Each structure stands twice: as C-alpha cells, then as structure tokens.
Amino acid sequence: MGIRYEWADSSQIIMNIYIEFPWTWKEYNEKISEVMPMLRDLGYPCATVVDTTQMQSIPKDGSIMQILLNVDKSMPDNLFASVVVGTAFSIQVFMNILMKLRPRAKRMALFTETMDEAYIKIQERYEETFPEASRKLEI
Secondary structure (H helix, E strand, O other): OEEEEEEOOOOOOEEEEEEEOOOOHHHHHHHHHHHHHHHHHHOOOEEEEEEEEEOOOOOOOOOHHHHHHHHHHHOOOOEEEEEEEOOOHHHHHHHHHHHHHOHHHHHHEEEEOOHHHHHHHHHHHHHHHOOOOOOOOOO
C-alpha cells in the first residue's frame, strides 16, 4: 500500500496518484517530489487524479496545511487540473482553506466521487482550455 502513481492514458496527459492506507506524509512528499518534475518536463498540458478512496486517515507525521501549500508551490505551470477522488471530509476542509489562500489552487482543483467522473471533468476542461491541442486524451 502507500503512495503510488501511473499514467491513466496512453497519451500521458493524466497521471493517477493513489493514496492507500497505510501511508505517511514522508512517503507522500517523496512521491510528489518525483511526480511534479516529471510532469513539468513533459512540456505540454497535463493533469493529475488523486485517488483518496483507500486513504482512510490522515497521518500524524506532518502538518497537512504546510504539505498542501508545498504541493501547490511545486505544481508545474503546465498542470491544468488536479482532481481529488473520494475526498474525505477532513481533506475537503483543508483543501477549502488552501483554495482561499491560493487562487491557483482554486482554479485547478476539482472533486469527484469516482475515477470515471474525474476523467470526464479533465476531458471537459482540456477541450475547453486547449481546443487546438495536437495531443488528445486517450483514456
């Protein structure tokens, strides 16, 4: 279990990030430190889907607000959406605070109950934001 990631689509536009119990903030930070530069290096618009349906509880080995602020800072400019799936109430509270503090987070963050809904929202935002894009989502 823990934190893992994989491409959701063959065009490598959507990166799925899975948070599964048991996990730690240290592990989360390590994976984010791998993923964000990888996304930045793509050089084209991309998105993330963070699946929290198997997360269970928030670890006590870090400050969630500080970690979310650091993640927001590390997000590359080519990241156009980040969808959180199955958001627990506790995460929603902190995300709402983050979105008040960081306008960019508010613009990028989306919430859904399922992975399929997440892909639909990303597809809609991608087509709306990049109608002339040569890369097409292939989920």
